[in-house]
Amino acid sequence: MRKLALSDELLLSVEKPARYIGGEINEVIKDASRVDIRFCMCFPDVYEIGMSHLGIQILYDMFNRRDDIWCERVYSPWTDMDRLLREKQIPLFTLESQTPVKDMDFLGITIQYEMCYTNILQILDLSQIPLFAADRGEDCPIVIGGGPCTYNPEPIAEFFDMFYIGEGETVYYELMDLYKKIREEGGSRKDFLEQAAALPGIYIPAFYDVEYNEDGTLKSMAPNNPHAPARVVKQLVVDMRDTFYPEKPLVPFLKATQDRVVLEIQRGCIRGCRFCQAGMVYRPVRERDIEDLKQYAVKILENTGHDEISLSSLSSSDYTHLKELVYFLIEKFRQKDVNISLPSLRIDAFSLDVMSRVQDVKKSSLTFAPEAGSQRMRDVINKGLTEEVILEGAAEAFKGGWNKVKLYFMLGLPTETKEDMEGIAALANEVARVYYEVVPKEKRQGRVQVTSSTSFFIPKPFTPLQWASMFTKEQYLEKARTVNEAMKSQLNHKSLRYNWHEADVSVLEGVLARGDRRVSRGILDAYRRGCLFDSWSECFDNEKWMEAFAAQGIDVAFYNLRERSLEEVFPWDFIDTGVTKEFLKREWKRAMEGVVTPNCRAKCQGCGVRKFGGGVCFEGQS
Amino acid sequence: MKVRVKFKKTGIMKFIGHLDVMRYFQKVNRRAGVDIAYSGGFSPHQIMSFASPLGLGLTSEGEYLDMEILSTDTSDHMVKRMNETMAEGMEIVSFLLLPETAKPAMSVVAAADYLISQKEASAVTLPDGWQKTVESFLAQDVIPVLKKTKKNEKQIDIRPMVYQWELRDEGLFVKLSSGSAENLKPELLLEALYQYAGKEYPPYSLDICRLELYAGGEAEGEQPLIPLEAFGKKIEAPIPREVKEDMP
Numbered sequence: 041m042r043k044l045a046l047s048d049e050l051l052l053s054v055e056k057p058a059r060y061i062g063g064e065i066n067e068v069i070k071d072a073s074r075v076d077i078r079f080c081m082c083f084p085d086v087y088e089i090g091m092s093h094l095g096i097q098i099l100y101d102m103f104n105r106r107d108d109i110w111c112e113r114v115y116s117p118w119t120d121m122d123r124l125l126r127e128k129q130i131p132l133f134t135l136e137s138q139t140p141v142k143d144m145d146f147l148g149i150t151i152q153y154e155m156c157y158t159n160i161l162q163i164l165d166l167s168q169i170p171l172f173a174a175d176r177g178e179d180c181p182i183v184i185g186g187g188p189c190t191y192n193p194e195p196i197a198e199f200f201d202m203f204y205i206g207e208g209e210t211v212y213y214e215l216m217d218l219y220k221k222i223r224e225e226g227g228s229r230k231d232f233l234e235q236a237a238a239l240p241g242i243y244i245p246a247f248y249d250v251e252y253n254e255d256g257t258l259k260s261m262a263p264n265n266p267h268a269p270a271r272v273v274k275q276l277v278v279d280m281r282d283t284f285y286p287e288k289p290l291v292p293f294l295k296a297t298q299d300r301v302v303l304e305i306q307r308g309c310i311r312g313c314r315f316c317q318a319g320m321v322y323r324p325v326r327e328r329d330i331e332d333l334k335q336y337a338v339k340i341l342e343n344t345g346h347d348e349i350s351l352s353s354l355s356s357s358d359y360t361h362l363k364e365l366v367y368f369l370i371e372k373f374r375q376k377d378v379n380i381s382l383p384s385l386r387i388d389a390f391s392l393d394v395m396s397r398v399q400d401v402k403k404s405s406l407t408f409a410p411e412a413g414s415q416r417m418r419d420v421i422n423k424g425l426t427e428e429v430i431l432e433g434a435a436e437a438f439k440g441g442w443n444k445v446k447l448y449f450m451l452g453l454p455t456e457t458k459e460d461m462e463g464i465a466a467l468a469n470e471v472a473r474v475y476y477e478v479v480p481k482e483k484r485q486g487r488v489q490v491t492s493s494t495s496f497f498i499p500k501p502f503t504p505l506q507w508a509s510m511f512t513k514e515q516y517l518e519k520a521r522t523v524n525e526a527m528k529s530q531l532n533h534k535s536l537r538y539n540w541h542e543a544d545v546s547v548l549e550g551v552l553a554r555g556d557r558r559v560s561r562g563i564l565d566a567y568r569r570g571c572l573f574d575s576w577s578e579c580f581d582n583e584k585w586m587e588a589f590a591a592q593g594i595d596v597a598f599y600n601l602r603e604r605s606l607e608e609v610f611p612w613d614f615i616d617t618g619v620t621k622e623f624l625k626r627e628w629k630r631a632m633e634g635v636v637t638p639n640c641r642a643k644c645q646g647c648g649v650r651k652f653g654g655g656v657c658f659e660g661q662s
Numbered sequence: 663m664k665v666r667v668k669f670k671k672t673g674i675m676k677f678i679g680h681l682d683v684m685r686y687f688q689k690v691n692r693r694a695g696v697d698i699a700y701s702g703g704f705s706p707h708q709i710m711s712f713a714s715p716l717g718l719g720l721t722s723e724g725e726y727l728d729m730e731i732l733s734t735d736t737s738d739h740m741v742k743r744m745n746e747t748m749a750e751g752m753e754i755v756s757f758l759l760l761p762e763t764a765k766p767a768m769s770v771v772a773a774a775d776y777l778i779s780q781k782e783a784s785a786v787t788l789p790d791g792w793q794k795t796v797e798s799f800l801a802q803d804v805i806p807v808l809k810k811t812k813k814n815e816k817q818i819d820i821r822p823m824v825y826q827w828e829l830r831d832e833g834l835f836v837k838l839s840s841g842s843a844e845n846l847k848p849e850l851l852l853e854a855l856y857q858y859a860g861k862e863y864p865p866y867s868l869d870i871c872r873l874e875l876y877a878g879g880e881a882e883g884e885q886p887l888i889p890l891e892a893f894g895k896k897i898e899a900p901i902p903r904e905v906k907e908d909m910p
Contacts, residue, residue: 042750044674048781052719052866057677063750065689291689293682293749345689345747377706400704 042069045133045140054120058293059087062135065291066343068104068111069136076108076220080134080144080181083115084151084159085575090115091290092298094352095150095187099208101286109216112136112144116159117166119572119579125166132166141167145219147181149200151189154552155545155575157196160185161567164199171564173201173246178229182219190243191321192501192612195555195563197245201233205615206241206275207307209283214239234267241275244268248614250557256598258556258609273616274321278654280307280328285336288343300348300381301340303333305365309354310640310656313411314422314631315450317500318354320624321617323647324655325640330361334368341378349373350381357386358641366394374398384409387433392440402485405444406437412453413463419634420455421505422627427467434471435478443479444489445471450497451519451540454508455632461519465526465536468492472532491537494523496546500553501612502619504627510550510600516543544582548574551589551599556611562594618649663901664760665729666767666894667744671722672871675751680715686749687727693747696740697903699730713767713875713890714774714840717847722872724775726767726890728760733903737896758894759901770877771841773825773887776848777871779833788868789859793829799858800827807854820846820854825887833869837887840875 044051044061051057072078081100083090090096096113103111112134117125125132131140141147147169149160161171164183170176173183185193186204193203204211215236222232237244247268251259263270277283289301308325309318337349349369353359362385369380380398384407385391395404408430411423418425434445449464468490475488496516499508511519520540527538551559565588573579589596604610606625613621623646630637637645640656650657671683678686688708691698700706713726734740740757748754780788789795799805805821823839823846838846848870849863856863876887 042674048676048719049864049866051677057718058679058682061674061677063674065693065747065749293678293686295682295685299685342693345692347688347692377700379705403704 043138045130045138050124050128054124055118056087056294059115059118060121060135062113062138064293065345066288067136067290068100070104070110072110072137072139074107075110077110077146077216078139078144079103079109079111079146079148079216080141081111081113082141082147082149082163083113084149084156084163085116086118086573087115087292088294088296091292091294091296093150093152094302094304095208097286097289098284099148099212100290101288102209102212102284103216105284106213106216108220110136112139114141114163114167116162116573122162122166122572131168132163142169142179142181144181147183148204149183149185150187151185151193151196152187153575154189154195154549155580157552157563158567158571158574160196160199161564162572165567172198174198176201176229180229182229182232188317188321191317191615191617192553192555193243193245194250194557194611195552195559197557198560200245201229202236203243203245204241204275205243205272207277209277210275211239211241215242234265237265237267237269240273243272243615245557250611252556256595258611258613260609261611261614271614271616274618276322276618276652277307277326278652280326281332285332287336287339289340291344291346298350299346300350300379301337301344301346302350302352303337303340304328304352305333305356305359305362306353308655310358311355311424312422312627312637312639312645314420314504314627315411315453315497315500316354317503320502320504320619320647322354323617323619323640323649324652324657325358326655327359327361330365333365337369338372341373347377348379348381351383353383356383357391363390370394370397387430387437389436392436396440401441404442405446405489405491406434406442407446407448408433409448410467411448411450412460413449413465413467414460416634417453417456417460417463419636420631421450421453422631422636424636424639427470430467431470431474435474438475438479438488443475443485443487445491447471447490447492449492449494451494451523452497452511452516452546454505455634456519458522461522462526464492464494464523465530465538468527468536468538469530469532472530472535475535476532488532488535489537490532490535491539492523492527493539493541494520495541496543498546498550498553501610502615502617502624504624504631506554506610506624507604507606507608507628509603510547512601513543513547516546542577542580545574545580547596547600548582548585551594551596554610555599559594559599561592562589565589565592618647618652620648623647663731663734664762664764665731665734665740665897666756666758666760666764666890667727667729668755668758668891669725669727670753670755671716671725671751672753673721673751675749676719676721679718680712683716684710684712686752690744690747691729694740694743696729696744697731697733699732711766711768714771716872717849719866720848720870720872724755724872724874724889724891726875728767733901734759734897735900736898739900740897756891756894757897758891759897760894764893767875767877767890769842771875771890772839772843772878773837773876774840775835775837775873775876777830777833777835777869777873778848778852779869779871781867781869795859796827796829796834796855799855800824805854805858807850809850820851824851835873 103109183201185200190203247265249264250261253259306327308322412418566585569584699709709730737757741754744754826837828835853863878887
């Protein structure tokens with residue numbers, strides 16, 4: 041039986057000790073003396089969140105397919121365990137072998153959202169690994185970051201030895217081979233980093249010098265080491281048939297946030313919404329093979345025992361074989377009592393038919409994401425959903441028995457006016473009106489319920505809206521008030537509900553999203569003041585963050601409120617995502633003019649990703 | 663048909679709570695292809711029930727769960743199939759057919775055996791001569807304890823709930839009243855014991871292993887206690903699904 045790192049008394053004194061014991065179904069255990077590389081994969085949030093992440097499952101499977109690598113896992117210890125580990129000075133350990141993380145060769149951290157940055161410091165700190173890459177010695181693991189936030193790694197650059205920019209399936213094996221080779225040759229940490237810098241997609245922050253202009257903007261960012269390239273090119277899988285899929289994913293004992301089989305059907309998105317980072321950086325669209333997906337579904341359900349399967353991708357309705365796949369899943373698994381959990385789909389006859397088969401219509405609700413309240417505003421962000429389409433979809437759904445609708449919007453978009461904000465309430469009201477219009481009185485099951493939610497728009501790197509200014513907390517709350525007032529004055533106001541997102545988190549996320557290297561001091565200071573689990577409302581402490589920023593001279597207005605010129609050099613410009621800055625500028629200008637841009641299948645806009653030689657850019661040309 | 667499954671929960675599985683054990687078995691059944699019956703409705707669930715939830719931190723050699731199934735392989739094969747997809751620390755001991763008239767395990771549990779022993783490599787050790795303390799403690803006619811419920815606390819005598827006890831080389835063996843009528847948790851007994859010795863029981867400082875669960879009479883002596891496993895019968899040949907006549 042495996043020995044645990046912690047005693048029974050310690051484990052039983054914290055909430056959910058199962059977070060720290062490993063031993064899950066499909067866990068990989070190897071003989072540590074017979075592997076060359078020990079890799080610890082980390083999701084810097086609590087276990088139940090981290091275990092729900094498909095990316096880690098893919099990489100865990102990919103690494104462990106190799107006999108010479110043992111990939112293990114670690115997640116953020118919750119605050120109760122955090123206190124214990126500090127008090128007893130117990131180094132953070134991996135779940136599989138319960139070995140200190142600091143004894144690993146690599147610590148790979150997936151960075152999915154900005155609000156986990158203090159948790160990254162917690163992981164390093166509890167592992168007893170120096171927080172700054174510059175302070176790490178030959179014995180320390182190589183700390184490597186990956187995931188969406190690495191499209192602007194600068195605010196956390198100094199905490200990492202390297203970043204892997206792009207999809208993990210492509211260069212990791214090469215990187216591991218290189219590590220083995222350098223070690224066999226007796227090379228140093230620096231030797232490894234230098235040679236790794238030459239691999240595509242690998243970014244070593246220490247090999248770049250950053251200079252600033254007097255106004256605080258970036259002057260230049262240039263390699264200080266001959267091995268480092270001027271630009272780091274995003275890595276991606278060109279042919280999705282030619283990749284890994286974990287057929288035996290881990291099955292946690294605790295109920296994970298996603299307690300189901302997740303089937304990734306495609307990567308990328310053809311839509312080109314101008315606010316969406318994923319839609320830009322994951323270009324081009326690459327679909328998975330339908331027959332592969334059917335096989336994965338069958339095998340993974342067998343290997344996990346899950347009773348639910350969900351499809352994952354951006355804009356799932358655009359997957360060419362969606363109908364075939366969904367009907368296959370329903371026919372194959374419904375009688376086996378497997379739930380089919382649908383992604384948000386364009387509301388049409390097909391999706392309504394599917395939904396009525398897999399959900400309880402009376403209990404489930406219909407979701408639309410118009411993102412903005414007026415057509416003008418939707419044209420600015422290039423969200424091709426029209427009021428007509430929403431109302432037609434809603435009408436069909438109401439006839440089919442649904443009476444709950446959820447609408448998602450953003451506030452604080454560039455060029456937004458009072459009319460655009462009030463348009464949110466007006467649209468919600470229209471949806472409610474349609475219900476009373478199409479459902480005769482005797483068939484109504486009480487009142488229709490239209491719930492609108494707004495979040496505050498945060499400009500993200502590598503999007504056409506990356507030049508946009510943000511607002512202050514007070515301005516955001518004023519915007520939410522405007523919507524709230526407008527809701528109350530609608531004819532069907534009794535059927536409308538409205539929620540808005542916290543404003544101070546959005547302000548902070550804005551700084552972290554478009555920050556530069558200097559922001560790292562603020563993150564460290566906030567962590568030292570006790571900030572942790574910032575994405576958890578019960579833990580988030582805005583005051584501490586603002587104190588930390590003030591103490592470190594980090595001006596929120598500089599990052600959020602300033603007008604950025606088209607000529608400005610951005611901290612993330614050194615990354616080549618394939619989408620050119622010229623294209624983004626073109627799209628920004630079109631946004632300001634309120635001109636929409638057709639999707640990738642309708643007409644190629646020459647964004648630049650064609651150079652990768654695959655995906656939607658080459659559809660029908662083979 | 664109903665089956666009764668006996669399993670062990672040892673090692674690190676002591677950290678898996680009762681609700682998670684239920685979810686765990688739902689997945690085991692799917693992985694092992696147990697032909698379990700489902701309730702109807704939009705969110706159907708597997709028809710199974712556990713004899714008695716085991717507290718977090720305890721291990722067990724004798725846990726039980728009853729299931730409604732539609733077809734089955736032999737007992738030996740079912741045990742093997744389920745064990746092929748077990749997590750370390752969980753082990754199926756038996757898979758037995760229950761007579762149709764059998765009451766659910768949950769409703770008949772009357773007693774449980776526990777072995778209380780010192781943890782390996784623990785800072786907390788039992789004081790010298792603890793056996794003597796246990797002897798004099800259990801020799802009392804009445805052992806009053808304050809039992810706290812959500813609403814209030816009341817004084818109860820737990821001595822009658824200790825059916826049997828024995829000092830063994832490995833530790834203290836006790837047979838305690840268990841189930842819906844009268845339930846004595848071993849932790850409560852330990853608290854009383856420590857209090858008797860003028861000390862406070864440090865929670866989770868001792869290993870507590872449930873050895874067996876019994877059905878039987880309401881009080882000691884009324885009816886013999888029968889291990890829950892004894893109600894089932896070994897399945898020697900596969901039983902297919904019942905074929906229902908199609909309605910005209």
